[in-house]
Structure formats: C-alpha cells, structure tokens
Amino acid sequence: MSASTYDTIVVGARVAGATTALLLARLGLRVLVLDRGRYGGDTVSTHALMRGGVWQLQRLGVLDDVAAAGTPPVRRVHFHYPDDTTRVTLKPTPGVDALYAPRRTLLDRIIVDRATAAGADVRFGMTVTALSRDHTGRIIGVVASDRLGRRLRASGPLTIGADGIGSIVARAVGAPLTWAASGAGSAFLYGYWDHLPAEGYEWYYSPGVSAGLIPTNDGQTTVFVGTTPEKMKLARAGGTWPGFRTLAEAVSPDLRARLADGQPPRRLRGFTGVTGYLRQSWGPGWALAGDAGSFEDPLSTHGITDALRDASLLSEAILRIHAGGATEAEALSAYQRTRDALALPLLTTVDSISSYQWTVAELQRSLLDASSAMSEQFESTQDHAEHSSLARVLPASASDSAHRVAP
Structure with missing residues (x-):
C-alpha cells in the first residue's frame, strides 16, 4: 500500500x-x-x-474555454404554460453576457x-x-x-x-x-436530440408534469420530461419510450409535435426522485x-x-x-x-x-x-x-x- x-x-x-x-x-x-x-x-x-x-x-x-468548445450562448428563456408563453430576454451584466449549458x-x-x-x-x-x-x-x-x-x-x-x-x-x-x-422530489426522463432547435432555455409546465429544452454542445438539445416518482412509475409501466411520449403529450401537444421533427436519441436516461x-x-x-x-x-x-x-x-x-x-x-x-x-x-x-x-x-x-x-x-x-x-x-x-x- x-x-x-x-x-x-x-x-x-x-x-x-x-x-x-x-x-x-x-x-x-x-x-x-x-x-x-x-x-x-x-x-x-x-x-x-x-x-x-x-x-x-x-x-x-x-x-x-466553455464558449470556445462550441457551447451555444443562451440569451432568452421561454416559459410555456397550457394557455400562454412568457419570454424573458437576458440582460447582460459584468461577467455574464449569456447563459450556457455545457x-x-x-x-x-x-x-x-x-x-x-x-x-x-x-x-x-x-x-x-x-x-x-x-x-x-x-x-x-x-x-x-x-x-x-x-x-x-x-x-x-x-x-x-x-x-x-x-x-x-x-x-x-x-x-x-x-x-x-x-416532498419526494421530481423524477425525470431525458435524452439528447439532434436537429431540434431551441430558442434558448425553454421550460414547459402543465398540472402534474414538466418538460424542458436545453441547447448544449455538438448541435444537440437536451430534452427532459418530469413528474412525481409515482406518476413516472405509472407512465413507464408500458415501456420507457411510451412513458416519455405520454408525459410529453401531457405537458404540451406542441412539444410532442416539435420532438417528432427532431432526431431522437437511441436511449433515454432516468433520474428517480430524491x-x-x-x-x-x-x-x-x-x-x-x-x-x-x-x-x-x-x-x-x-x-x-x-x-x-x-x-x-x-x-x-x-x-x-x-x-x-x-x-x-x-x-x-x-x-x-x-x-x-x-x-x-x-x-x-x-x-x-x-x-x-x-x-x-x-x-x-x-x-x-x-x-x-x-x-x-x-x-x-x-x-x-x-x-x-x-x-x-x-x-x-x-x-x-x-x-x-x-x-
């Protein structure tokens, strides 16, 4: 030793x-x-x-170094609700010209x-x-x-x-x-989509469920859906991908349609509520x-x-x-x-x-x-x-x- x-x-x-x-x-x-x-x-x-x-x-x-590696700058945040969308433009401050998601x-x-x-x-x-x-x-x-x-x-x-x-x-x-x-914390499924543009950070909310689009490196967009651990277990009972699609549809039919236009990952990752x-x-x-x-x-x-x-x-x-x-x-x-x-x-x-x-x-x-x-x-x-x-x-x-x- x-x-x-x-x-x-x-x-x-x-x-x-x-x-x-x-x-x-x-x-x-x-x-x-x-x-x-x-x-x-x-x-x-x-x-x-x-x-x-x-x-x-x-x-x-x-x-x-983070920016030079091609991490896309984020200057807008969108909050999507069932009946409306709120858009926020980031105001540059010393040391923070944009947000990033490396x-x-x-x-x-x-x-x-x-x-x-x-x-x-x-x-x-x-x-x-x-x-x-x-x-x-x-x-x-x-x-x-x-x-x-x-x-x-x-x-x-x-x-x-x-x-x-x-x-x-x-x-x-x-x-x-x-x-x-x-509470027990949120449970998530997420993956990296190709050819799925996002206008900065985009957060989706509907009663009992959430989702998000986060632009990251290599032209990819991180997509997640979240809910309670109990609802996630029920959603995944018929399989991970069917559960993901069910939750995406529940939070926003528009999101489900947007995802269909992109190239999905081979697999999804999960995080159990903590x-x-x-x-x-x-x-x-x-x-x-x-x-x-x-x-x-x-x-x-x-x-x-x-x-x-x-x-x-x-x-x-x-x-x-x-x-x-x-x-x-x-x-x-x-x-x-x-x-x-x-x-x-x-x-x-x-x-x-x-x-x-x-x-x-x-x-x-x-x-x-x-x-x-x-x-x-x-x-x-x-x-x-x-x-x-x-x-x-x-x-x-x-x-x-x-x-x-x-x-």
Whole structure:
C-alpha cells in the first residue's frame, strides 16, 4: 500500500470537487483528488448554468474555454404554460453576457485540466473505501483502491467530500441532515436530440408534469420530461419510450409535435426522485461541498451553480485556516452558515414547485419567487466575493501556474 501526505484530500472530481481543487492548488496547497469514475466521463445533469454559475466560471477564468468548445450562448428563456408563453430576454451584466449549458463531459474535464495544471494530483478510477481517524475520532485521511485492487493511503488535515448524493464521506462521518424538503422530489426522463432547435432555455409546465429544452454542445438539445416518482412509475409501466411520449403529450401537444421533427436519441436516461436536503457540512478534519452537502431538486436547474458556489466558499474558509486567520471550527462553521443562508430561500421555493401540487397560477407565483431567490443569492455571492482573499488566485486570463500563491 502506498502512502502520501497532502494539505487537502478531495473525494470527487466533478464540478464541486474539481473547482475546489483548482482554487486550493492555485493557493499553493498540496491537493489530492480521487474519483471512482473515468476522466471525461458523463454524469446525470440538467447542464443548464444560471447567472451565478456563469459568473463563477468567468471568475475562475474557464468560461472562455466553455464558449470556445462550441457551447451555444443562451440569451432568452421561454416559459410555456397550457394557455400562454412568457419570454424573458437576458440582460447582460459584468461577467455574464449569456447563459450556457455545457455537457458534463466537457465542463468537468475543463475544470479538472485546470486543476491539474495548477498542481493538483488528480486520480481517476480510485474508489475511497474508508476514512482514517486518529485516537480522538478526527478524520486524518482516506484509504482508496484502484480497479486492479492496488491500495492507496493518503493523509492530510482536511478531507472534503464532493462525491455527490451518495457521498461516502458524508456516510462515513454520519453527517446529519439539517433541513429536508417535504416532498419526494421530481423524477425525470431525458435524452439528447439532434436537429431540434431551441430558442434558448425553454421550460414547459402543465398540472402534474414538466418538460424542458436545453441547447448544449455538438448541435444537440437536451430534452427532459418530469413528474412525481409515482406518476413516472405509472407512465413507464408500458415501456420507457411510451412513458416519455405520454408525459410529453401531457405537458404540451406542441412539444410532442416539435420532438417528432427532431432526431431522437437511441436511449433515454432516468433520474428517480430524491428529496432535497442540507447536511451538516463540516466536522473535525472533514467538510462537504456540492450535492454531498446540499441537494436541490433538478427542476431548479441550479445544481452546477450551487456546486461552484460551495467550492468558492469552502476554498475561502480553507484559505483562512492556512493563513492563520481562523481556527478550523471558526472557518468551517462560517462556511456552513453562509452556504445555508444563500441556499435555503431557493431550496424551500423549489420544494413547492417539485411537489407538482400546484395550479398554473400558483406555479407562476412560485417561479417568480424562485427567480428572486436566484437573483438574491447571486448578488449576495458577488458581495461576499468582493471581500474574499481568493481574488488573488482568480485570473481573468494567463496560465494557472503563474498564479499559484503560497498561503
């Protein structure tokens, strides 16, 4: 078994984990990132970035890479209801000229590449099997193995769980829920259509069902249908494709007709409803970021934006610890308080939307509330960033290695 020592160990190399690693490596910290998947692999995602997420990518200096890869800019959002459509044109703001919905095979790889260039040790195909503890119970590292069974023991003062809903870190430390949504969450079927133009983000709503069109890379459009887990199970009883068509017809006959004009994928992907939550996000020697600590129903299309938010807040907390400006408990508890204050207004609003227990008029009010919550979270995140010491490692351009700063 090989053994190594790092300043920080990150479990998970998706958006939350890779972004945290990128920021910490730019600070000059020795960072190990372990992910059980493969480099450039896909994952379940809505893909859609909201304004706060685009702004965070701009701060990181990676938005240009996303755009250069052919990710289509989104400047309009359409809300389709049974009897009318509302169109919203995005107003450009500093750092956010448009919205984007990159494939995760692209976005995650771009951030991982930047983290590696900044000095992070990123290893794929590594499954964390246990967390190491000292005699007090403090987390002091991880034990992992690769696909050939070779084991790695890594130690460090902080282990970050950025490993999603089923986080092994959260389970191992027994991180309790501090808030949970009231419903079971939405269930989805989705796929990638060719030759199906979308006028920006297009959201469809009808009592008990939802759908969306999201333009992404390679000229494709992500199409999803969503409903409650119970209704999804009934819809799929006769097969996945018949269930998809039934739900598409229920939300909008116009959508069903539009889909017939495009080229459908060979297969559809599914996501079973998961109740939204907040978890305790830190303890002695550990912290959580992204879906490991905070999960919002995908109907919000805010998950990637949340992951980028957490990575920035957590990296700032770790910087304070290493700079001697705060103890671990002080810095990480402040991270959780800020995360919760930013996340809860949107979480509670999305909880009501994902219940599907609404009339169209009630839904429209909830969507306005969600928009306000997103705007307030974005503005608060910007205000927080203005006072953040991370500004010195957030280049608008230039190589990562040129901006590494020892704490």
